[in-house]
Amino acid sequence: MKTAEQLEQIRQATLARINLRKATSNSVVEVVQDNRAHVMICAGTGCTSSNSEAIIKEFNDKIVFHGLEERITIVKCGCLGLCAQGPVVIIYPENCLYKTVKVSDVVDIVEQHLLRGKKVGRIFGGNLNDVASETEISKFFSKQLRIALRNCGLINPESIDEYIAFDGYKALAKALFTMSPAKVIEEVFASGLRGRGGSGFPTGKKWSFAASSADSDKFVLCNADEGDPGAFMDRSVLEGDPHALIEAMIIAGYAICAHEGYVYVRIEYPIALERLNIALEQARNYGLLGDNIMGSGFSFNLSVRLGAGAFVCGEETALIASIEGGRGMPRPRPPFPAIQGLWKKPTLINNVETFANIPNIVLRGSSWYSSFGTEKSRGTKVFAVGGKINNTGLVEIPMGTTLREVIYDIGGGIPNGKAFKAAQTGGPSGGCIPAALLDTPMDYDSLIAIGSMMGSGGLIVMDEDTCMVDIAKFFLEFTVEESCGKCPPCRIGIKRMLEILERITSGEGQPGDIEKLQELAEVIKSTALCGLGQTAPNPVLSTLRYFRHEYEEHITMKKCAAKVCKKLIKYRIAADLCKSCGLCAKFCPVGAISGDRKTGHIINTHKCVRCGVCTGKCPMQAIGIS
């Protein structure tokens, strides 16, 4: 592709073919009028693990069997976010969603829905355009606003033409031919976009720092080392819409006058890597990467660098050290990467989701983008919602939406009738939000004010069966293992904190432990070298702030009310229910259960390792935790 006009030609030609996906038709019973339908099947990691590849093959086979190849197109697409109900299939133009689809359901979708216009009731989830009704699908989508995820579920991520059809690379053409680099930065700044990786730093400001350096050798890096456990926002963008990232990075290169970029992708994301590599090759073939892009005179090259399993490499200076081929150990800042980054050159580094917002900001303008969200947190945020919640999956909401709306309206509430206890945001750097604060708006500053943080977008929901001391210990185990070891406050300090938590959760907590944790936390936060160490104490501080009573119970009463901490719980056989069948004793791995028909069975709590196998084996449900 040599010119922007050629881009436009591809857009028009492809749009004619796939425009039916944006039809506003609502009817699920409407027979495909002009005999055209597109069947989109989610091919993100979640649905792929639930066999969506076999579903795609089955659709293709059935379409061929019925001779429908000219009329029905089968398309693999990115994540729509309804992961708990996957594999998900969407039929356009009627915007109909099928959920928990199995290979054996395909024949019914083809023969009933596609051929006869009758929905398959048992797997029908609802209508994507239906925002007013009380259906599950409607409630899941009606409060969402998909900007970063706009194309996920709508296009085949392995087709650059489909990306182009829905305004792909239009922002790049606009920037290259009608805007100066300074104007691009001005728009990004005016949009109010803040770093979506967790820092919340104003993106436009970062771009202007990188632009201001006179060095002719600069780099644009994308941090795709999404390491927060429970976060899969960036993975979904890479798997569902990789060209959005590529387009944004070229625009960034143009804005700061850099000609080379790298996407640092964690190795644990094989599907994302594959899709990104395909997209890069396509962009190169179309001349959208390389020399003289679209005849503009601007050149930009982009390639991938692999992570190798180190959480700390999500920290920008550690990421840079890793691209340089070494141990991913952070460096003191200043100098900041914008001044001295990769190979000591000025480097702009942004997160995947931050970049995913850029094409729309450039194309539609900063005023459009800043009309969403709140005054200090403009735009939208993608959250990966997991844990004890019905609709686990991916959501994108305007900043300022409350946690209550996310959990109960969009998320469908807590399963099994359990009570909500807390939601954790910010991963190992973040904090928990208790029930009393459910009406907290999800924006950068409100979350910091209550002792948590936005983080990258992982949102883990916990219920009454979660022990908050155990959760704090879980996060510290993670950060202790991932600590690079360079600075003593982190290397030694968080390990001491973990040891205290291990004692507390084993029934060996002592008076003064809470105060020691707090003192260590304050010192580590103010003296650790990088964000990993500085924020590692946050889960402890946050759980102490809202669940101090649980710590006190563990320490003084040696009690774990949630019955999670193994050394503080005892398994008991209820004598009145026990029929002495002996099944529990038979399956006990350590021979801790003894007894006979006369005396009934009892558990020796000293031998018991709290594996819980006996509770599952007892036919009388006589074994429980006390």
Added chain:
Amino acid sequence: MSCCCNSGVDERKEQLAKIARKYKTTKGALIKVLHEAQELYGYLPVEAQEIISKNLGVPMTEIYGVITFYGQFSLKEKGKYQISVCMGTACYVKGSSLLLEKLKERLSIEVGNCTEDKKFSLEACRCIGACGLAPVLTVNKDVHGRLLPEDVDRILALYE
């Protein structure tokens, strides 16, 4: 001159040397070369490290330092089927540590080790981003989700 019964092994050495030479002029290529070496050998034995050191021009100490820093690189031989239990937050909250305990018991190995017949190795891994299916484990490239400890026997049977 290599004897024919070692030809498979020599092929690997030559392949790795070729890979390392290819990246000699690429800045920061060590991690990429280590990934490819691990693809070839299944892990990173000293022999592989020496070939990389010689052909990429990087000291052995630096290579050792990088291998031991990153969780994905292994100095120990892995099993034919590598089981990784996700210990990300969403999976943990949904009971992945119980899955891990059950696997340790069934395979009689500790985390980070391999069964005697080299069939299975067991790791606890970082979040793989399939949180909608928690709790999750992977066996090589297969992802298994929504698991209970009772499912462990069924999963292992798939790889008999």
